[in-house]
Amino acid sequence: MRTTGPGQSAFLIIDAIVVLNREKVDYAVIGAMAGSVHGAIRASVDADAVIALTVQQSADLERKFQAAGFKTELRRGDMDDPIPAVLSLKDDYENRVDLLVGLRGMESQAFSRTLEVAFQNEKLRIIGREDFIAMKVFAGGPVDLMDASRVISAAGVSLDVELLRRLTRKFGREAAESLGRLLAD
Amino acid sequence: MFSLEVTSGRVLAKLSAMQSKLGKQVEEAMIEDARRLTPEQRLEAFAEHSRLMMELYLAGQRLRAKQGGGSG
Numbered sequence: 001m002r003t004t005g006p007g008q009s010a011f012l013i014i015d016a017i018v019v020l021n022r023e024k025v026d027y028a029v030i031g032a033m034a035g036s037v038h039g040a041i042r043a044s045v046d047a048d049a050v051i052a053l054t055v056q057q058s059a060d061l062e063r064k065f066q067a068a069g070f071k072t073e074l075r076r077g078d079m080d081d082p083i084p085a086v087l088s089l090k091d092d093y094e095n096r097v098d099l100l101v102g103l104r105g106m107e108s109q110a111f112s113r114t115l116e117v118a119f120q121n122e123k124l125r126i127i128g129r130e131d132f133i134a135m136k137v138f139a140g141g142p143v144d145l146m147d148a149s150r151v152i153s154a155a156g157v158s159l160d161v162e163l164l165r166r167l168t169r170k171f172g173r174e175a176a177e178s179l180g181r182l183l184a185d
Numbered sequence: 186m187f188s189l190e191v192t193s194g195r196v197l198a199k200l201s202a203m204q205s206k207l208g209k210q211v212e213e214a215m216i217e218d219a220r221r222l223t224p225e226q227r228l229e230a231f232a233e234h235s236r237l238m239m240e241l242y243l244a245g246q247r248l249r250a251k252q253g254g255g256s257g
Binding site for chain 2: 005006007008009010011032033036037038039041043044045046073075076077078081082083085086088090094096098115117118119120154155158
């Protein structure tokens with residue numbers, strides 16, 4: 001693995017992506033790393049991605065990560081949880097990557113809307129801007145809404161508002177109303 | 186759950202639409218991980234992670250400039 005100390009979750013996710021690519025698992029980097037790409041930079045310590053797998057398939061993937069030297073933990077959500085499962089990956093330095101095994105409301109086409117970004121001599125697939133904003137609005141915490149607001153500002157006139165509204169509606173009425181308030185500000 | 190927060194002079198209505206027990210568990214595990222680092226290690230980790238996040242931010246900025254997007 002390429003990590004050499006703490007604070008290198010961004011390197012650990014690159015190592016994770018090598019495994020995902022080898023296993024032909026679609027993924028999109030989300031969270032603070034995606035926020036940085038889209039213009040919302042802030043303090044964070046972890047790295048997150050969403051992967052296109054079922055919960056059943058994620059158990060097999062967990063074994064692949066263990067074989068590659070990662071420490072792993074697979075947590076399953078209950079029936080009501082919008083996150084079906086999370087596969088957490090760690091190294092010896094407390095660096096951490098959380099792979100969300102799907103997200104309720106997120107459409108599968110989000111994986112084809114990803115942005116390819118060169119980083120540390122690798123190519124990362126970053127969740128698309130409108131998908132990112134929609135997910136942040138759905139998450140709904142104060143930091144999430146701030147991230148969404150900053151990315152909206154950074155996008156300027158290039159923001160696809162129609163796409164954004166459509167994606168956010170899939171996350172529910174509350175998310176759609178929250179987006180309306182952000183866009184009005 | 187509904188609450189109001191004042192941020193940068195604007196009122197942002199906070200609606201916790203996504204009540205994820207699993208998300209909370211993951212967050213608690215992350216806090217537990219951080220406890221295993223010394224304060225100095227946490228500071229170093231923050232500095233290193235911030236450096237890498239800045240790299241991604243600048244990459245995104247270059248992409249937006251090529252696409253003729255907004256500021257930032």
